[in-house]
Amino acid sequence: MKAAFVLVKCEQGRVAEVAKAIIEIDGVSEVHSVTGDHDLLVKLYAESYDAFGDLIPTQIQRVAGIRETSTMLAFRAFTGGS
Amino acid sequence: MKAAFVLVKCEQGRVAEVAKAIIEIDGVSEVHSVTGDHDLLVKLYAESYDAFGDLIPTQIQRVAGIRETSTMLAFRAFTGGS
Amino acid sequence: MKAAFVLVKCEQGRVAEVAKAIIEIDGVSEVHSVTGDHDLLVKLYAESYDAFGDLIPTQIQRVAGIRETSTMLAFRAFTGGS
Amino acid sequence: MKAAFVLVKCEQGRVAEVAKAIIEIDGVSEVHSVTGDHDLLVKLYAESYDAFGDLIPTQIQRVAGIRETSTMLAFRAFTGGS
Amino acid sequence: MKAAFVLVKCEQGRVAEVAKAIIEIDGVSEVHSVTGDHDLLVKLYAESYDAFGDLIPTQIQRVAGIRETSTMLAFRAFTGGS
Amino acid sequence: MKAAFVLVKCEQGRVAEVAKAIIEIDGVSEVHSVTGDHDLLVKLYAESYDAFGDLIPTQIQRVAGIRETSTMLAFRAFTGGS
Amino acid sequence: MKAAFVLVKCEQGRVAEVAKAIIEIDGVSEVHSVTGDHDLLVKLYAESYDAFGDLIPTQIQRVAGIRETSTMLAFRAFTGGS
Amino acid sequence: MKAAFVLVKCEQGRVAEVAKAIIEIDGVSEVHSVTGDHDLLVKLYAESYDAFGDLIPTQIQRVAGIRETSTMLAFRAFTGGS
Numbered sequence: 001m002k003a004a005f006v007l008v009k010c011e012q013g014r015v016a017e018v019a020k021a022i023i024e025i026d027g028v029s030e031v032h033s034v035t036g037d038h039d040l041l042v043k044l045y046a047e048s049y050d051a052f053g054d055l056i057p058t059q060i061q062r063v064a065g066i067r068e069t070s071t072m073l074a075f076r077a078f079t080g081g082s
Numbered sequence: 083m084k085a086a087f088v089l090v091k092c093e094q095g096r097v098a099e100v101a102k103a104i105i106e107i108d109g110v111s112e113v114h115s116v117t118g119d120h121d122l123l124v125k126l127y128a129e130s131y132d133a134f135g136d137l138i139p140t141q142i143q144r145v146a147g148i149r150e151t152s153t154m155l156a157f158r159a160f161t162g163g164s
Numbered sequence: 165m166k167a168a169f170v171l172v173k174c175e176q177g178r179v180a181e182v183a184k185a186i187i188e189i190d191g192v193s194e195v196h197s198v199t200g201d202h203d204l205l206v207k208l209y210a211e212s213y214d215a216f217g218d219l220i221p222t223q224i225q226r227v228a229g230i231r232e233t234s235t236m237l238a239f240r241a242f243t244g245g246s
Numbered sequence: 247m248k249a250a251f252v253l254v255k256c257e258q259g260r261v262a263e264v265a266k267a268i269i270e271i272d273g274v275s276e277v278h279s280v281t282g283d284h285d286l287l288v289k290l291y292a293e294s295y296d297a298f299g300d301l302i303p304t305q306i307q308r309v310a311g312i313r314e315t316s317t318m319l320a321f322r323a324f325t326g327g328s
Numbered sequence: 329m330k331a332a333f334v335l336v337k338c339e340q341g342r343v344a345e346v347a348k349a350i351i352e353i354d355g356v357s358e359v360h361s362v363t364g365d366h367d368l369l370v371k372l373y374a375e376s377y378d379a380f381g382d383l384i385p386t387q388i389q390r391v392a393g394i395r396e397t398s399t400m401l402a403f404r405a406f407t408g409g410s
Numbered sequence: 411m412k413a414a415f416v417l418v419k420c421e422q423g424r425v426a427e428v429a430k431a432i433i434e435i436d437g438v439s440e441v442h443s444v445t446g447d448h449d450l451l452v453k454l455y456a457e458s459y460d461a462f463g464d465l466i467p468t469q470i471q472r473v474a475g476i477r478e479t480s481t482m483l484a485f486r487a488f489t490g491g492s
Numbered sequence: 493m494k495a496a497f498v499l500v501k502c503e504q505g506r507v508a509e510v511a512k513a514i515i516e517i518d519g520v521s522e523v524h525s526v527t528g529d530h531d532l533l534v535k536l537y538a539e540s541y542d543a544f545g546d547l548i549p550t551q552i553q554r555v556a557g558i559r560e561t562s563t564m565l566a567f568r569a570f571t572g573g574s
Numbered sequence: 575m576k577a578a579f580v581l582v583k584c585e586q587g588r589v590a591e592v593a594k595a596i597i598e599i600d601g602v603s604e605v606h607s608v609t610g611d612h613d614l615l616v617k618l619y620a621e622s623y624d625a626f627g628d629l630i631p632t633q634i635q636r637v638a639g640i641r642e643t644s645t646m647l648a649f650r651a652f653t654g655g656s
Binding site for chain 5: 579590597607612615646653654
């Protein structure tokens with residue numbers, strides 16, 4: 001499985017509503033509210049990087065109340081002793 | 083336990099070396115190389131938010147080869163059905 | 165008490181109105197209009213960092229006329245001779 | 247008196263040292279370590295906005311260990327009932 | 329006289345209309361359409377820095393079709409042989 | 411011919427629609443959906459740099475569903491052995 | 493083949509030297525000097541997205557004179573009539 | 575004549591020295607120290623946009639003490655009654 005992270009800015013006052021909608025999407029494993037320029041940090045998985053090309057615009061970005069997203073694909077997960 | 087995320091820019095050519103040093107730090111649970119403006123995304127845990135005030139400058143930021151960091155504290159982890 | 169700073173972008177033409185609404189919120193101690201990318205800099209206090217996780221989305225971000233916020237938690241206040 | 251805020255990025259591992267040097271500068275009233283893209287938020291006062299044009303480059307920016315600064319001048323401080 | 333620069337993002341398709349409205353404002357001396365993240369760069373003058381605190385929010389930012397502004401005050405104009 | 415690149419943020423859920431409208435514009439040679447802060451990267455050509463001053467605001471930015479653009483002009487294309 | 497774009501900031505005065513080194517790397521198809529926050533825009537190809545995870549840090553980022561990179565993977569190339 | 579603007583970040587403590595070197599370069603008409611993320615705003619002229627492709631990297635960016643530049647080309651200068 002491949003991992004990606006999406007930083008999300010919500011329309012003001014809709015953070016909890018957006019978070020609850022995103023966590024129900026297939027492939028999404030974590031949704032955190034965070035300090036800084038964005039409201040939410042989302043971690044999601046797919047079988048291939050290509051799959052994120054569909055999953056992010058057609059599933060994540062269509063959630064009502066999202067204003068802006070920034071996507072990072074994770075290439076490699078480092079582990080202790082690696 | 084409280085969670086935080088740190089985005090890291092490394093000196094050019096030192097990404098793997100920095101990642102391997104960070105993953106050994108107590109409290110660090112994940113280190114991913116990522117696309118975008120930063121080289122690494124780090125997830126770490128501490129017993130309180132106050133503890134990040136020490137952990138990040140004295141442990142993470144002192145790793146040789148780090149050029150810049152951006153820190154996000156996670157307030158709430160949303161879960162399915164929450 | 166813990167301190168946090170919130171940088172605020174307002175809908176065009178609503179800076180003074182937003183500032184006056186924010187200064188009335190419990191825990192807010194200072195609201196300044198500032199040069200740069202943001203319109204307002206807000207300083208606020210809470211009893212714990214956890215409290216900001218509620219205070220900022222439910223109180224600050226719901227003020228009408230806010231377009232975008234960026235939150236910084238203050239870990240440590242340095243003082244002369246410290 | 248006029249107020250300004252300076253966000254500071256420090257060379258890695260030198261945050262406390264830089265903060266302690268800045269707090270000793272005349273006109274500086276607060277130095278906080280903060281989450282986000284910057285390491286420190288500094289509040290300072292001067293008799294006129296013009297004075298910041300000297301104070302910031304000749305006093306603040308010359309502190310050893312500073313890597314980058316971003317300056318915001320405060321135009322107006324909003325107060326309750328104003 | 330003091331100088332300031334304002335970078336402006338317009339609502340899509342309204343750049344020329346916004347530029348023509350801004351150039352008519354007292355104190356505005358130049359309006360350029362520019363490449364990059366912003367649509368327009370505006371140069372303006374006022375008798376004091378304090379005056380920008382009124383001029384920018386009440387005159388510039390209220391122009392219809394502006395989406396976002398970023399303000400820079402100019403401290404010193406360097407000249408040849410200075 | 412001169413080249414330029416435009417990074418585009420779309421209104422949420424309209425990326426494919428915007429991309430298909432842009433690719434039909436004269437002078438546009440490539441439209442890619444991309445990871446990161448923007449949704450699309452567009453490459454376009456014109457006979458002179460001056461022509462981009464018209465082409466980008468009157469053709470690209472008027473496509474329905476665009477929220478924000480950032481324009482880069484390409485000065486020089488480096489080629490192997492150059 | 494999959495495509496990616498890398499925006500590059502160079503050490504001051506080394507743009508042409510860096511560009512000439514990058515264009516010789518396998519998989520790199522275009523290097524342009526550009527206006528804006530970055531000095532160069534690089535287009536490169538690999539057989540899979542995974543391959544960029546090696547190619548970018550071990551080939552591109554090790555070029556002498558690079559100061560900072562920002563990577564965008566291209567998911568889909570839109571074409572006329574698509 | 576065509577106009578361009580260059581925002582400059584200097585090495586800490588070298589703003590005045592850099593400004594004085596830039597103002598002596600042919601084509602440079604204004605250099606201002608400014609508030610915000612950058613230290614200097616430079617206005618320069620050339621006979622064509624192509625000329626900036628040489629002027630900026632070979633003249634401006636080689637000034638000792640510059641750390642980073644961001645370039646905006648000006649397409650059109652709006653004037654009153656235009």
